[in-house]
Amino acid sequence: MAHRFFRLPRRWRLVAAATAAAALGAGVLVTTTTGDHDPRRPPASPARQVTPPPAERLVSGSEYMTLRSPSDEPLDSLPIPTFEVLPDGSIREIPLGLPAGSALAAARAMPDGRMLALASRDLMPGVQRPDGPFVEGVAFPLIVLGMDGAVVSDVDIRVVGEHVRLVAATATEAVLLRTDPLRGKPTRLVGRDLATGAERPLWTTGLDVTAGDATRDRVVVARLDAQGGCRLEAAAVNISVPACQHVTDLDIAPDGRFAAVVYQRSGHENALRLRILDLGTGEVYGDEALKPQDPCVSCVVTAHGAGYLGMAWSDGTTLRVAQLDPLPLRFDPARVLTDIAERVHLTTRAVPG
Numbered sequence: 001m002a003h004r005f006f007r008l009p010r011r012w013r014l015v016a017a018a019t020a021a022a023a024l025g026a027g028v029l030v031t032t033t034t035g036d037h038d039p040r041r042p043p044a045s046p047a048r049q050v051t052p053p054p055a056e057r058l059v060s061g062s063e064y065m066t067l068r069s070p071s072d073e074p075l076d077s078l079p080i081p082t083f084e085v086l087p088d089g090s091i092r093e094i095p096l097g098l099p100a101g102s103a104l105a106a107a108r109a110m111p112d113g114r115m116l117a118l119a120s121r122d123l124m125p126g127v128q129r130p131d132g133p134f135v136e137g138v139a140f141p142l143i144v145l146g147m148d149g150a151v152v153s154d155v156d157i158r159v160v161g162e163h164v165r166l167v168a169a170t171a172t173e174a175v176l177l178r179t180d181p182l183r184g185k186p187t188r189l190v191g192r193d194l195a196t197g198a199e200r201p202l203w204t205t206g207l208d209v210t211a212g213d214a215t216r217d218r219v220v221v222a223r224l225d226a227q228g229g230c231r232l233e234a235a236a237v238n239i240s241v242p243a244c245q246h247v248t249d250l251d252i253a254p255d256g257r258f259a260a261v262v263y264q265r266s267g268h269e270n271a272l273r274l275r276i277l278d279l280g281t282g283e284v285y286g287d288e289a290l291k292p293q294d295p296c297v298s299c300v301v302t303a304h305g306a307g308y309l310g311m312a313w314s315d316g317t318t319l320r321v322a323q324l325d326p327l328p329l330r331f332d333p334a335r336v337l338t339d340i341a342e343r344v345h346l347t348t349r350a351v352p353g
Helices: 018-024 333-341
Strands: 012-014 029-035 058-060 064-068 074-079 083-085 091-093 102-109 115-122 141-145 151-156 163-169 173-180 185-193 199-205 209-214 219-224 230-234 237-241 244-252 258-265 268-278 284-289 299-301 308-313 318-324 344-350
Touching: 058 102, 058 308, 058 318, 091 333, 102 163, 115 163, 163 209, 173 209, 185 209, 185 219, 199 209, 199 219, 199 230, 209 244, 219 244, 219 258, 230 244, 230 258, 244 308, 258 308
Parallel strands: none
Antiparallel strands: 029 344, 058 083, 064 074, 064 299, 083 091, 102 115, 115 141, 141 151, 163 173, 173 185, 185 199, 209 219, 219 230, 230 237, 244 258, 258 268, 268 284, 308 318, 318 344
16 A cells, blocks of 8 residues: 655745744754645755654644644544654655554554554454443553555454553564553563563553653653652662652653653643653753643644644654644544644754763
């Protein structure tokens, strides 16, 4: 299946946001990629240069995103394809040829260009039964897909009674967060070998883990703190995130030095903040409010929050963050990716190396 590209206008404004940098903290540079295209003028030819590919791909999308009204009432479930926000701010559809009956829960890019997906699958369609972690006839397939979207492997990883989340993908493993709240078992972050199915423990902690990430050399989880706020913890890491109600996203830089944390501030449920910190020293390099969407005309609500699509490291010191302006209330499902492409805002943070 061929990739479909949805490009924003070709003329960009790269704005060095000095005021935002001052708010972030010393030495952090913020640039913004936005559309500013005059259709009456031809785009300028880009300079020829070789840009290395980003260390991480910024992949967003699941089977549904929720469209909400200004009163925060759900309007509709919006089926969209999985897509990647490219470094220039355009988006590209990622083909996922999931088997029939599979509902996508999460998708992660693998270093070699393949995709790893976690889905749910009803094995007893049409049979009504109580929902919950002990429901019968449900599978949680972990699916590896080739660059063409074809299924390479499809394995049920469900453990009855447990919830499972896909938080990261390496070249050989799926990083999973397994929780068993009803039976009071600790939350486990595990690495599942994609070839053998063996799971090795990466970290075990309390029941209140909200996010996690892993690289080749480092594992970090975000949990609620008994004294209030949130806490990042792992081997040799114990860092507090004050005034934090919930960590919605966590991304470790490829070399394991920095972490980017997107969190909800206490008492501000619709307000997301971004904090960048050094995992070795705890030094904070930036803490800023992400572009708000309140009040919204129609907000796309992802798993992370209104208008936030995701983040990814371009290298060890450069972070890309993608957000989405409100979509029109009356949307055409056939052009939803075009609508998204016209409303994506990609910002970049440069952290001192």
